Amino acid sequence: MxxxxxxxxxxxxxxxxxxxxxxxxxxxxxxxxxxxxxxxxxxxxxxxxxxxxxxxxxxxxxxxxxxxxxxxxxxxxxxxxxxxxxxPHSRADDWRAQERRRHEDPDAAVVSVYARGxxxxxxxxxxxxxxxxxxxxxxxxxxxxxxxxxxxxxxxxxxxxxxxxxxxxxxxxxxxxxxxxxxxxxxxxDIPLPVDPPTGRHCGGCSACIDACPTGAILGPGRLDARRCISYLTIELKGSIPEEFRPLIGNRIYGCDDCQVVCPWNKFAQRAQIADFDERNGLGEGDLVTLFGWEEEEFNRRMEGSPIRRIGHERWLRNLAVGLGNAAVAKRGDEHILAALRARSAHPSELVREHVAWALARHVQ
Structure with missing residues (x-):
């Protein structure tokens, strides 16, 4: 101007x-x-x-x-x-401990906090x-x-x-x-407004985020290989999740907050000022079997207005199948999990069938 x-x-x-x-x-x-x-x-x-x-x-x-x-x-x-x-306001004051408990629960379907609203x-x-x-x-x-x-x-x-x-x-x-x-x-x-100064960096010698990354995606300070990142694997990747990463994904079905959960600075995390980011559809407390049972119509209806809808029902099932396969570590042979997986074993999508077959194999090994 x-x-x-x-x-x-x-x-x-x-x-x-x-x-x-x-x-x-x-x-x-x-x-x-x-x-x-x-x-x-x-x-x-x-x-x-x-x-x-x-x-x-x-x-x-x-x-x-x-x-x-x-x-x-x-x-x-x-x-x-x-x-x-x-x-979200539904997260406890010590929300990081709350999220850690979800990660440790084999039945829990963990959705990244940002995507629950x-x-x-x-x-x-x-x-x-x-x-x-x-x-x-x-x-x-x-x-x-x-x-x-x-x-x-x-x-x-x-x-x-x-x-x-x-x-x-x-x-x-x-x-x-x-x-x-x-x-x-x-x-x-195009307005030459006066600029604000940067804050400087304050991570010091802390490496908690690097150490906590489940897949080793943080190669070093400020160096991220997105191909290894769980957020990339569960959201951006359109095809099959490489088998080497599936066990490492655990029960994370959409995104990953591990590097944020361990960060000391997040004890200062602030609650949302608007209601738009309140948790919807119980995504802060959902379980793998229940969410895996959503048919496409229900997925589309529940995820209306959610960032999750953009991955589509097929990749939603792919991610959940990996989570159900990993539940075998603590719940091998669990009948509810096996029944849920078998119900999808003949799914029309080859992508879903492949991940279901992998998950079933984990439960019968």
Whole structure:
């Protein structure tokens, strides 16, 4: 946009107003960053060249545009980056201990905490759009585009530059006041707003997240091989889950929170300020046999508005079959589990049949 001298003088006050409006819309923090990410291009290219993105072709399809926001949205000079907490109110004060108990229960179907409520893409995008419209109402038309995990944008580096937190050794963003249980969204704008300083990094010598990763996906501080990550295997991977990883997945049927559960900073995790992220359909307490019994119509109905629906019923059954196979460690030959698996042994999907056969074999070995 054409920035008049009068507007330039008003930019600090506009930045303060934007942050206040963001809080009114349910964001927990709003900050501003420049969009120079050139220093990350070599690392991004090396990560892609090593194939660490697996089947996530969208990570590579836009080339270095991911590190060049001004190429994605011409005219961009700043990113307004917002944080929204998602920890459901149904989680106990010591929610990490609550999650550990779920991991240790062979009957439990563990869904990543972020996915138990409404799809965050819709929630954040709508509120970011409302924030942009509020800005437009104050200053008139300007160039902008709102995103949340929906475009080739390096969101976490922008959030780190803006001072929302720092990249932990697990690559997630960490906040000293909120841990890592939050979503991030941004508005790329053509307004030269004053930027906020970064916070610095505060992981110190801790390696809890690296040590806790069930599949060894965190290769070292800030180095993640997505092909080994349970979130990738249960959400992004479309085909068969490699057998070497199936026993390591345990009872995690959609995503994985292990690196967050062990992180000391998550004792400061904040409850969601809005009801959208309340747990739905009992996903915080579900069991493997019950969820495996959902037919496609029930899955689609219950998962309406949930991020889980995008994997579809076939992959839902695939993931649950792996969990039921792993229950054999503690409950070998359990008749309820065997009956559930046998009921799906002739499923029309070859993908489901393969994982059911593997699970049954685990129970009769």
């Amino acid at each position: 054409s920035t008049s001298p009068d507007l330039i003088a008003e930019l600090p006050e506009l930045a303060r107003a934007i942050k206040a409006w963001g809080l009114e819309l349910g964001f927990a923090d709003v900050r501003i960053a420049d969009v120079d990410l050139a220093h990350l291009e070599a690392g991004l290219q090396a990560w892609l060249d090593a194939g660490c993105h697996g089947e996530m072709d969208y990570m590579a399809s836009h080339g270095m545009k991911r590190a060049r926001p001004a190429e994605l949205v011409p005219g961009t000079v700043r990113a307004i980056v917002a944080r929204m907490d998602y920890l 409404r799809d965050y893409h819709k929630v954040l995008r709508n509120r970011l759009q409302s924030l942009a419209e509020r800005i437009q109402g104050a200053i008139g038309p300007f160039g902008y585009r709102a995103f949340t995990d929906s475009a080739p944008v390096m969101e976490l580096p922008l959030a780190e530059k803006a001072g929302l937190g720092w990249r932990g050794k697990h690559t997630l963003l960490l906040s000293r006041s909120a841990g890592s249980t939050f979503f991030i969204g941004e508005i790329l704008v």
